[in-house]
Amino acid sequence: MLLRTLLISCFLIxxxxxxxxxxxxxxxxxxxxxxxxxxxxxxxxxxxxxxLSGEVITNLxxxxxxxxxxxxxxxxxxxxxxxxxxxxxxxxxxSKYRSCESLNTNTRWNCSAKLNGHWKIFDNKLxxxxxxxxSYTHCVRVYLDGxxxxxxxxxxxxxxxxxxxxxxxxxxxxxxPPFNS
Numbered sequence: 001m002l003l004r005t006l007l008i009s010c011f012l013i014x015x016x017x018x019x020x021x022x023x024x025x026x027x028x029x030x031x032x033x034x035x036x037x038x039x040x041x042x043x044x045x046x047x048x049x050x051x052l053s054g055e056v057i058t059n060l061x062x063x064x065x066x067x068x069x070x071x072x073x074x075x076x077x078x079x080x081x082x083x084x085x086x087x088x089x090x091x092x093x094x095s096k097y098r099s100c101e102s103l104n105t106n107t108r109w110n111c112s113a114k115l116n117g118h119w120k121i122f123d124n125k126l127x128x129x130x131x132x133x134x135s136y137t138h139c140v141r142v143y144l145d146g147x148x149x150x151x152x153x154x155x156x157x158x159x160x161x162x163x164x165x166x167x168x169x170x171x172x173x174x175x176x177p178p179f180n181s
Contacts, residue, residue: 036071036150036162036165037071037072037073038072038073038074038161039161039162040160040161041141041152041160041161041162042160044143044145044150044152044162047145049143049144049145049150050143051124051141051142051143051152052124052141052142052143052144053124054121054122054123054124054125057121057124057126057142058121060142060149060169061089061119061126061169062089062090062091063089063090063091063171063172064088064089064169064170064171064172065086065087065088065169065170065171065172065173065174065175066086066087066088066089066166066168066169067084067085067086067166067167067168067169067170067176068084068085068086068149068151068164068165068166068167069082069083069084069085069164069165069167070083070084070085070163070164071162071163071164071165073153073158073161073162073163074158074161075157075158075161076156076157076158076163080103081101081102081103082101082102083099083100083101084099084100084101084109084178084179085097085098085099085100085164086098086099086175086179088172088173088174089119093118093119093120094116094117094118094119095116095117095118095119095128096114096115096116096117096173097113097114097115097116097117097128097130098111098113098114098175098179099111099113100113100178100179100181102178109178109181111178111179111181115130115131116130117129117130117131118136120136122136122139124141125139125140125141125142125154126139126140126142126151127139127140127155137155138155138156139154139155140152140153140154140163140164141154148165148166149165149166149169150162150164150165150166151163151164151165151166
């Protein structure tokens with residue numbers, strides 16, 4: 001219960017997306033989404049972070065809408081655009097995914113990606129499949145650093161890199177702007 005309360009609190013007080021101007025070697029350096037671009041999983045392990053267990057992941061996401069942002073990796077660059085995603089994970093193993101993209105924060109969001117899928121925990125990874133796929137093709141390890149919840153790609157061309165950062169988790173299916181536009 002304490003871990004669940006801690007994680008929910010972390011979702012509610014996550015820092016903004018403004019890049020830190022501090023030096024990463026500085027003890028007071030603040031990790032933000034922008035500072036994690038091109039971050040390999042080894043860097044998370046060196047910071048002492050451990051991937052969450054499948055049981056913890058399941059408890060965190062079941063019957064919740066998770067909202068986050070994608071970030072760049074060397075193999076999947078996100079240059080000059082913002083990409084947001086949300087996914088609702090139902091207890092029966094199905095999911096509802098939405099994704100929105102903007103060339104910059106001052107333009108309209110394109111929210112054309114709307115997929116229904118399935119989720120399952122395999123080897124302490126959150127694995128997803130969409131459309132009529134017969135296999136789970138998107139698997140991620142999940143980390144929590146006390147401030148941000150990180151999804152690390154493990155089966156995509158960005159394998160081993162932080163790929164998504166959760167900004168909030170809400171009970172039930174919540175489709176707020178820009179996803180409901």
